[in-house]
Amino acid sequence: MDGIEFAGRTASGKLRMSAGNSGIVLSRAEFVRQSVMLIPLTALRALPVSTPLAALVWRLTARFIPAQAAFFHSGWFAGVLSLLFSALTGLLVWLTWRWRLSGDRLHIRRGIICRRELSVHRNAVQSVETVRTPLCRLFGTAYLYIRTSDREHDRLLLPRSTAVMSAARLMPSSSGRTHNYRAESLGLWLAAMGSGGLTFVSAATPALSFMQDIAGAAFRERFNVLVQHRGIFFAGALFVLLLWSLKVIYARLNTLRMGYTASDARLLLGTNGISQRSHCISVGAICAIDTRTTLFGTVCDRHSSSILLPVNHLHSLLPPVSGRRLRIELASVSSHGRRICTVQPVSSGIRYAAGRWLMCLSALPVFSLVRRLLPSMSTTIPVIGFTAAFLLVLRALISTAHSHRSGLALFSDCCELTGTKGMSAHTLRVFRGSTALIRIRQNPLARTLGYCTLRIYPYGSKRGALSSIKLPFRRTLAVCERLM
């Protein structure tokens, strides 16, 4: 069974890029409505808004209804009103939201009070995604997301085959060789465990300590045993662990049979998990590729990569894979040209991350001081202090481990900047013409010693920006001016 919507699979299991002819007529002169399933789905989404509105209407009209009509004074009537409002909203949206694909242009009309119309040429479409949630699969429909360089994206709910054919029509046709890749199971598990895991645990631990302190202050007389022996803390920790395990399993189920196919004109990413997703990206719209390595990945040679499109659209390419495989995959998407020059940091190793190591040393004394000022938070403050120190040490370790790879490399068609962001090392490959802004900063010490911090912003993506520290100032400035 194939979960990739754009095409089927060949006999050998590879993705087929071109969709077959299903006999569906896509070019239309008139606007057509979306799938009828839009009515109940929109009604469900409108329920949180329509319920208080229905309650308000019910309260306002109650005085005009005779007392004998008991049903209209009961809460059941408010419930019926709420369902009615939701259904009406769904119906109105379905009636007013229409689309048309004529020639190479897509038109979408929507809005009840404020009418809007989108008209976009297929050349301006950067990526198209089809998503089939379990409900969609039940009723044979699919969501079609259309993304352009605009910040807003548009969505249509269509019958499955219409969605697939429309998506294939909107993207450039591929020619030449294609490369197929399938994600490894180990990589998918690592990605599921790693995604937000550290943030999750770092936020939960101080929160539990805070609860311990509050409970201790409020309920010490009643629950002395529980509070004294850190019962709440450990019970909370078990609960957090359970939540995290469920999150990991959910993330893993969402990435079943993940893979991608690359050709010269487009990139096709697909997953067949709880929701089936297939994402087609125009290669010409890619402005940068971000490769990420955590501390664990540094030890085990595991790296993951993401594609940056304009307007902050970020898409994961594949979960953590080995360095050799990553180079092969990235070469299939885009290979960088001839190397022109490189700029490496002025120091490496511990000296490179000296500032970060100093921050680690200062964390515990600072929190000891805070603990003296807030004696009631006897558990929370030390836990926050140890958590902060742990994260700072991780950050310093990753900076030290990747110090020898940090820096800027200029190629004929792109530039690569390697630095540390958060708890992982990143390599950002920005293609020529996609650099929106370059910022070079020097604090007084750096000015004295002759180095600087470089930050590159890919086109339309503040989130994708990356910094590299302790680069020689004059050489960095010269290379950046050459990049312009």
Place this chain on the structure above:
Amino acid sequence: MACAVPQKCAPRFKTLIRMYLCVPLFLSAGFLVCAIAYLSPGAALAGGVLTAFCIAAVVFLPGMYYERRFYTRHARWLKLESGLFVRSILLVPREHVVCTRLRRGPLERILGLYTVILVTSAGRVSLPGLLREDASRLRELMEREK
């Protein structure tokens, strides 16, 4: 239009910075007066130190900041250098400037200065303290057909 020589802002920009720095000076002077009249000698001493610091800032900072702020118009990009203690250099490619805006606050209108704001896909970049001719020349360069 494009000129690889670093260009400074208008000299009146120093006056504008001085006017902005007068606000904390007045506030600290007010705090000093209140501290002398109503609070402890310690608070008065702190107010005095703060006021002295603000006076020094009003006298010396505008000139130092003005000397370290300039921009260079290249054919395909703009380079902005600024910063007193932490030096910052911004390189803005012309093709990624979405649009340009002009801003004039009340003090800027009194002094005849303009602030050019370049809106790029990665955020906004401000260039204050320009005369009218310089601002229009810069906008023209940025908006010229790429």
